[in-house]
Amino acid sequence: MYIEEVKNPNNGSKSQVKGYNPLDKPNPLRYVPLLMWGMILLLLVNSCNNSRKLDKAIQNKPYIYVQKQDAEMVKAKPVNPLHREEKVLKDFGETWLRIAFTWQKTSSKEKNYVTEKGVNYPIEFHLASLAIKPGIREAYMKSTYEKYRDQFTLAKYIANQYQSRIDIYYQPIVTAVQDESGAVIPGLWDVKIVAIRTHAQDKSIIAHEVFNRVIRLRAIKPSDEKYLWGDKTSDLSLGELLNQMQKQGLQVIQITEF
Numbered sequence: 001m002y003i004e005e006v007k008n009p010n011n012g013s014k015s016q017v018k019g020y021n022p023l024d025k026p027n028p029l030r031y032v033p034l035l036m037w038g039m040i041l042l043l044l045v046n047s048c049n050n051s052r053k054l055d056k057a058i059q060n061k062p063y064i065y066v067q068k069q070d071a072e073m074v075k076a077k078p079v080n081p082l083h084r085e086e087k088v089l090k091d092f093g094e095t096w097l098r099i100a101f102t103w104q105k106t107s108s109k110e111k112n113y114v115t116e117k118g119v120n121y122p123i124e125f126h127l128a129s130l131a132i133k134p135g136i137r138e139a140y141m142k143s144t145y146e147k148y149r150d151q152f153t154l155a156k157y158i159a160n161q162y163q164s165r166i167d168i169y170y171q172p173i174v175t176a177v178q179d180e181s182g183a184v185i186p187g188l189w190d191v192k193i194v195a196i197r198t199h200a201q202d203k204s205i206i207a208h209e210v211f212n213r214v215i216r217l218r219a220i221k222p223s224d225e226k227y228l229w230g231d232k233t234s235d236l237s238l239g240e241l242l243n244q245m246q247k248q249g250l251q252v253i254q255i256t257e258f
Contacts, residue, residue: 080186081219081221082186082187082219083219084187084189084217084219084248084249084250086174088248088250089172089174089189089191089217089250090171090172090174090191092191092217092245092248092250093172093174093191093193093215093217094168094172094191094193095241095245096128096131096215096245096252097166097168097193097195097211097213097215098166098168099124099127099128099238099241099242100124100125100128100129101124101125101164101166101197101211102124102164102165102166103122103124103125103157103162103163103164104163104165105160105163106160111123112158112160113126113158114126114127116141117138117142119141119142119145119154120154120155120158121141121145121154122154122157122158124238125141125144126141127238127242128242129141130242130246131245131246131250131251131252132251132252132253132255133218133251133252133253136252136253136254140255152164152199152206152207161201162199162200162201162206163199163200163201163202164197164198164199164200165197165198165200166195166196166197166211167195167196167197167198168193168194168195169194169195169196170194172191172192172193173191173192174189174190174191174192175189175190175192176188176189177189177190177216186219187218187219188216188217188218188219189216189217189218190214190215190216190217191214191215191216191217192212192213192214192258193212193213193214193215194212195211195212195213196208196209196210196211197209197210197211212257212258213255213256213257213258214254214255214256214257214258215252215254215255216252216253216254216255216256217250217251217252217253218250218251218253219249219250220249220250220251221249222247222248222249228242228243228246
């Protein structure tokens with residue numbers, strides 16, 4: 001506001017007139033920032049409430065709906081991606097050991113080996129090795145070749161002179177792997193298997209080999225690849241087992257004897 005003296009042109013008297021400076025008028029937008037902050041605060045509160053409601057709904061809902069490739073809708077339980085049922089772990093370890101070291105006679109027309117880095121491996125062993133983590137796999141294959149190089153050489157099994165099979169005794173034992181502090185490491189297990197490997201020549205048993213193993217497994221993303229391990233064998237039952245193992249989302253990262 002301002003005051004200005006105005007002279008009357010008729011009698012020459014002066015009078016004061018009050019006026020307002022436009023700059024002194026209240027800014028009509030002065031509350032806009034407060035309104036904006038208020039709206040942002042409301043949105044944050046609403047978002048937190050929705051998140052809590054969603055978490056609660058997931059916890060209270062024991063199942064979800066999943067659409068299969070043939071468009072069929074089925075119920076499924078939501079699980080931790082690193083979770084595997086104990087039976088799945090037992091079956092995987094047992095099946096892997098059986099496939100890897102059961103070498104049977106094949107027809108003379110059928111190729112029963114795979115050559116890798118200059119070494120011929122029985123095809124069952126080579127296919128099972130695909131479940132081992134790369135890097136560890138190559139080292140394990142080499143150590144197996146060297147172990148049997150002098151006695152029970154791989155070439156005799158490939159030539160159908162020898163055969164071998166795995167017999168498993170007792171149920172495999174599954175234990176969760178722990179770190180140095182004793183805390184469980186998610187997605188990592190040891191499968192302890194008590195087994196005997198029998199070596200034979202035709203129908204005559206040559207030797208019984210103690211074949212106790214601890215197979216360490218880790219959870220990985222289940223394979224959705226078009227290429228499957230079992231596609232490399234003409235043995236349908238073996239191929240089916242290999243494909244099933246590949247889709248279970250497990251990988252061998254260590255094999256030790258006991």
